[in-house]
Amino acid sequence: MAALSGLCSSSPSLKPKHDRVVIPLFRKYSLAFRTRSNSCSKLSVSGEVSADLSKTNSVGVLKKAKQGGLEKDPKALWRRYVDWLYQHKELGLYLDVSRIGFSDEFVAEMEPRFHAAFQAIEDLEKGAIANPDEGRMVGHYWLRNAKLAPKPFLQVQIEKTLDAICKFADDVISGKIKPPSSPEGRFTQILSVGIGGSALGPQFVAEALAPDNPPLKIRFIDNTDPGGIDHQIAQLGPELASTLVIVISKSGGTPETRNGLLEVQKAFREAGLDFSKQGVAITQENSLLDNTARIEGWVARFPMFDWVGGRTSEMSAVGLLPAALQGIDIREMLVGASMMDNATRSSVLKDNPAALLALCWYWACDGVGSKDMVILPYKDSLLLFSRYLQQLVMESLGKEFDLDGNRVNQGISVYGNKGSTDQHAYIQQLREGVHNFFVTFIEVLRDRPPGHDWELEPGVTCGDYLFGMLQGTRSALYANDRESVTVTVQEVTPRSVGALVALYERAVGLYASLVNINAYHQPGVEAGKKAAGEVLALQKRVLAVLNEASCKDPVEPLTLEEVAERCHAPEDIEMIYKIIEHMAANDRALIAEGDCGSPNSLKVFLGECNLDELYA
Numbered sequence: 001m002a003a004l005s006g007l008c009s010s011s012p013s014l015k016p017k018h019d020r021v022v023i024p025l026f027r028k029y030s031l032a033f034r035t036r037s038n039s040c041s042k043l044s045v046s047g048e049v050s051a052d053l054s055k056t057n058s059v060g061v062l063k064k065a066k067q068g069g070l071e072k073d074p075k076a077l078w079r080r081y082v083d084w085l086y087q088h089k090e091l092g093l094y095l096d097v098s099r100i101g102f103s104d105e106f107v108a109e110m111e112p113r114f115h116a117a118f119q120a121i122e123d124l125e126k127g128a129i130a131n132p133d134e135g136r137m138v139g140h141y142w143l144r145n146a147k148l149a150p151k152p153f154l155q156v157q158i159e160k161t162l163d164a165i166c167k168f169a170d171d172v173i174s175g176k177i178k179p180p181s182s183p184e185g186r187f188t189q190i191l192s193v194g195i196g197g198s199a200l201g202p203q204f205v206a207e208a209l210a211p212d213n214p215p216l217k218i219r220f221i222d223n224t225d226p227g228g229i230d231h232q233i234a235q236l237g238p239e240l241a242s243t244l245v246i247v248i249s250k251s252g253g254t255p256e257t258r259n260g261l262l263e264v265q266k267a268f269r270e271a272g273l274d275f276s277k278q279g280v281a282i283t284q285e286n287s288l289l290d291n292t293a294r295i296e297g298w299v300a301r302f303p304m305f306d307w308v309g310g311r312t313s314e315m316s317a318v319g320l321l322p323a324a325l326q327g328i329d330i331r332e333m334l335v336g337a338s339m340m341d342n343a344t345r346s347s348v349l350k351d352n353p354a355a356l357l358a359l360c361w362y363w364a365c366d367g368v369g370s371k372d373m374v375i376l377p378y379k380d381s382l383l384l385f386s387r388y389l390q391q392l393v394m395e396s397l398g399k400e401f402d403l404d405g406n407r408v409n410q411g412i413s414v415y416g417n418k419g420s421t422d423q424h425a426y427i428q429q430l431r432e433g434v435h436n437f438f439v440t441f442i443e444v445l446r447d448r449p450p451g452h453d454w455e456l457e458p459g460v461t462c463g464d465y466l467f468g469m470l471q472g473t474r475s476a477l478y479a480n481d482r483e484s485v486t487v488t489v490q491e492v493t494p495r496s497v498g499a500l501v502a503l504y505e506r507a508v509g510l511y512a513s514l515v516n517i518n519a520y521h522q523p524g525v526e527a528g529k530k531a532a533g534e535v536l537a538l539q540k541r542v543l544a545v546l547n548e549a550s551c552k553d554p555v556e557p558l559t560l561e562e563v564a565e566r567c568h569a570p571e572d573i574e575m576i577y578k579i580i581e582h583m584a585a586n587d588r589a590l591i592a593e594g595d596c597g598s599p600n601s602l603k604v605f606l607g608e609c610n611l612d613e614l615y616a
């Protein structure tokens, strides 16, 4: 309890000046830290050449220190809390890393890595090709401070796009831009079609910040699940006529998003509506989606820049347009992010909350992802933060090779839902079960808007319970040697949400440098996409074979082996079985004999013979 008594926004800093231990880190970059080829990992704190840190030093110190266990003496723990507490006064944000057990020795060992990480992110912000595989700049930091963009035309692009977003949102909300055939005479709903980075940020922000009665309500299609799509469209019902459909895809060619668009366009046709009068595209210039939207004359098109990755696109049109349309103050989100960016540029570890997070991650996960990151926001509105961070962290850090081409299989697994709900689900295991995680508590100090609180028992409000649950869980976990970080914000506001996004973007960037990987590409995702393409190609061959057999008179039902042979793909028999099982479940293949539970008994055919296809 005492630990939090000073955490109200008006109180002075908790850190007594004389108590503040400024580890003499990061005084200034020496030449040795300027280039990647002069790998900092070869330098010790004193600058002498030593063995590769990734294999020995920091991990060695880490192992040694971890054997000592976590600090349990309450007085020493309080000192550690006060010593390491980070506060961003203006943002009202605190970061408590005291329940992560790193030692001063470990911090000192990490110095060279941090030198390199700070230098790398400085170079990135200046426009270096920070995504070497794809030869791209990485510029999401410029989105909240266009002046940082390395070229004047980029600054103009950013500012013009932001102005266009604000104007468009104003015009839609005021009814100046309106759907052609809605009884309301204005747009009332948004249907956002996109996936991954083109959905998760907008979903998180909508849940966190949309007012109770937004000018436009938002729904999402973020999958190629026909049932899910039908559900969204059914829920819109007649309001489809007043729905603004925002199709978001950086590449403009992601299959799930294309499918979502085609399904929505079909629903529009069936309702007698003109999709082009209600469609908006957010995509890279000249992508397939951009060209479609331009040729079909959609209501508006907003750019997604080459130098912004999907998972860091919340402050681009991807996140800002849907937010603005819901009445969320997007300029405040940008201010919060920009303030956090300023703070996380510090090369003094204790003054840099993103560096502190990266340090904790490195310590907790042994620099090799040995522990999972459990995100527990004690606030319903932050429910989707863990899902948002899951992509940001795992797509960025989950890499097979490091920047030098060594196989490293890096990453940190992220999951979480919200407290105290999760206490009634899986916290039992966290407290007592397999010790393969560290927790990040997200604490929100303000329970309700002023004037709405009441005591549901003497001296205790509903929010006090939430507070107690968080503190109790943090203590109980720590008592059992489970480490945790706590991020505290005063309130969930556009500013604090912008700051949280920026905090984690920077922490991920720094951590990626610490472990020497490219955080800005996602080569692994391609394998699944390619394999899916191969399955669909095989399905077309299966269909052709079944069609030919079904056009015979009499119809010739085929066994799986016969289908596989005629497809010239005997090695793919299992996949052919899965394809037929799926088609049969959807009435597209008929079972003449046997059943799917015993694959060898199956004989299948198509209900209809398609002669056109047969002779094509």
Ligand SMILES: O=P(O)(O)OC[C@H]1O[C@](O)(CO)[C@@H](O)[C@@H]1O
Binding pocket: 195, 196, 197, 198, 248, 249, 250, 251, 252, 253, 254, 257, 309, 310, 311, 395, 522, 525
């Ligand atoms: O915005 P796009 O190009 O449709 O991509 C969606 C998502 O797909 C991924 O490329 C992964 O497949 C993500 O990185 C991205 O956020």
